[in-house]
Amino acid sequence: MMPGPARTALLLSLLVFWTACGADSRPEMIVLIRMIDQQDRWFRQKIQEFGRREGVRFHVVTFNSISDVQRMLELDARAGMGRVGLVKTHKEMLQPLVDQDLMLPLDEIFGPAQLRRDLQDYLPVAAQGGFLGNRCYYLPRKLETYTLLYLRPRLEEAVRGWETTRLGIERMLRENTVDGQGLPEGYRLEFDPNRWDWHDLAVVAHYWAQTPYGGLRVGRMAHRGRNYSGTMTELATKVFQAGGTTEDLLEVATPAVYDAFEWEAFFRKSGLYNPGMWEQRWGGGGLWKGMSNGLVFLAFMHQLDAFFIHGVSELDGYLKYPEQMETAIMPRAASLSGEERPGYGHYSQKSGWWWGIPRSTPDAFLSYRLARHITSDEFHREEVRRFGMMPVTRRVYDDLGAIFAAPDQHWMRLVFVTARRQFGIGLDYGGAPVGVRELPAHAA
Amino acid sequence: MQEIWLEAWYDIVVEGNYSARGPEGKVDRAFIAERLEGYRRRIQELRRRSETTSLRPPEGGPSR
Numbered sequence: 001m002m003p004g005p006a007r008t009a010l011l012l013s014l015l016v017f018w019t020a021c022g023a024d025s026r027p028e029m030i031v032l033i034r035m036i037d038q039q040d041r042w043f044r045q046k047i048q049e050f051g052r053r054e055g056v057r058f059h060v061v062t063f064n065s066i067s068d069v070q071r072m073l074e075l076d077a078r079a080g081m082g083r084v085g086l087v088k089t090h091k092e093m094l095q096p097l098v099d100q101d102l103m104l105p106l107d108e109i110f111g112p113a114q115l116r117r118d119l120q121d122y123l124p125v126a127a128q129g130g131f132l133g134n135r136c137y138y139l140p141r142k143l144e145t146y147t148l149l150y151l152r153p154r155l156e157e158a159v160r161g162w163e164t165t166r167l168g169i170e171r172m173l174r175e176n177t178v179d180g181q182g183l184p185e186g187y188r189l190e191f192d193p194n195r196w197d198w199h200d201l202a203v204v205a206h207y208w209a210q211t212p213y214g215g216l217r218v219g220r221m222a223h224r225g226r227n228y229s230g231t232m233t234e235l236a237t238k239v240f241q242a243g244g245t246t247e248d249l250l251e252v253a254t255p256a257v258y259d260a261f262e263w264e265a266f267f268r269k270s271g272l273y274n275p276g277m278w279e280q281r282w283g284g285g286g287l288w289k290g291m292s293n294g295l296v297f298l299a300f301m302h303q304l305d306a307f308f309i310h311g312v313s314e315l316d317g318y319l320k321y322p323e324q325m326e327t328a329i330m331p332r333a334a335s336l337s338g339e340e341r342p343g344y345g346h347y348s349q350k351s352g353w354w355w356g357i358p359r360s361t362p363d364a365f366l367s368y369r370l371a372r373h374i375t376s377d378e379f380h381r382e383e384v385r386r387f388g389m390m391p392v393t394r395r396v397y398d399d400l401g402a403i404f405a406a407p408d409q410h411w412m413r414l415v416f417v418t419a420r421r422q423f424g425i426g427l428d429y430g431g432a433p434v435g436v437r438e439l440p441a442h443a444a
Numbered sequence: 445m446q447e448i449w450l451e452a453w454y455d456i457v458v459e460g461n462y463s464a465r466g467p468e469g470k471v472d473r474a475f476i477a478e479r480l481e482g483y484r485r486r487i488q489e490l491r492r493r494s495e496t497t498s499l500r501p502p503e504g505g506p507s508r
Binding site: 175176177178179180225227229231232235249250251252253257258261262264265266268269278336337 | 445446447449450452453454456457458460469470471472473474476477480481483484487491
């Protein structure tokens with residue numbers, strides 16, 4: 001996090017910038033965003049096009065940390081400037097900004113009937129996120145959820161060869177745990193990772209850890225281990241897979257949390273995780289590099305991670321052979337003791353970004369029109385295609401096949417097919433529930 | 445809340461403090477539950493101090 005003085009300096013510089021924005025006679029509005037560089041440039045250009053049509057000067061300002069937004073809006077409102085008209089808001093900040101009465105309920109702008117009609121354009125799973133306390137404060141921007149990401153040839157090697165290491169993983173499951181019973185009776189490793197559970201993860205991770213790749217025997221499964229929200233999300237998804245909910249994350253002393261910690265400790269003790277997770281405190285970028293240098297074969301990734309790892313036309317990826325990258329829905333929990341508890345499923349975590357309009361906006365009608373414009377089919381389709389965003393509107397979502405129709409874009413379509421399954425909108429697998437669950441708002 | 449969770453993960457999983465009960469150092473669900481108890485109390489204290497909804501999940505929303 002940026003140190004206090006630096007942050008204060010940033011906010012002060014923004015204040016100076018805002019007050020200096022008065023040379024043009026056109027109405028002005030600030031849009032607060034945070035995006036990757038290429039997307040930032042594209043977005044600014046598109047916003048200016050809209051501004052020219054509307055006769056408005058838009059100033060696009062980038063924030064560094066999602067929590068900065070609250071202070072920026074407070075500053076804007078307190079100084080009586082009211083220049084910020086639209087804010088790209090992370091899921092973690094949706095509730096805190098409403099709690100501080102900084103955001104405008106959208107039904108106050110064009111009325112509840114119009115809002116209801118407009119919300120029909122968005123996927124219900126995305127529109128729901130904008131509702132707090134039964135009022136809608138935000139329009140969806142993009143969804144994201146962790147899914148399994150792996151290298152297909154390494155997975156196939158494990159599926160073909162795991163029987164040769166079966167005794168080893170059976171022994172680990174029995175000897176490294178007090179309650180361990182080994183693999184379930186009649187166990188076989190599923191070829192389709194969409195059907196996997198935690199035993200399957202253990203089996204493939206054990207095969208990889210026992211097999212020298214580049215002369216090195218080391219765990220090749222990994223997740224984030226840095227001291228940040230990404231690691232919290234990784235742990236939360238495991239609790240969800242074990243049948244837990246947000247309440248389990250808050251209660252802690254629950255069977256789903258015990259399941260998650262028990263398996264985490266087993267993976268760690270058995271050398272199935274790559275130690276870079278904690279020794280180098282890997283975040284998302286550490287995992288990308290781990291995949292790049294052959295240390296990681298399987299991890300849990302957002303859709304945007306997949307685009308960075310694979311690479312797209314304007315962005316080099318991290319893999320020598322990107323066509324080897326594939327995704328699947330998250331694995332289901334399993335029981336080390338053989339006493340399976342109810343509720344296990346292929347769950348992940350729902351996250352994403354929404355557009356919010358500050359109470360202090362200079363023009364609520366313009367703010368709303370802008371939010372609708374940048375989530376319109378044409379705008380949204382182009383942004384999804386260029387930057388690999390998980391779409392939030394029904395028509396773009398249903399049109400993914402056409403958006404990624406080119407043969408070299410087939411992998412992109414598959415990333416979203418997996419995401420669609422993970423959100424529970426697509427196919428179920430193996431009789432177990434599939435879906436996403438909520439982290440506590442502002443878990444940080 | 446996040447800091448407490450990550451501390452628990454580092455303590456129990458990374459540092460291997462699940463193994464303190466016996467010489468074999470086996471992963472022990474009962475001992476993990478004991479170790480988590482201290483973290484549970486800290487989160488409950490945090491929840492008690494937090495009068496706002498900052499630790500609660502969003503509620504409401506349209507039906508599907």
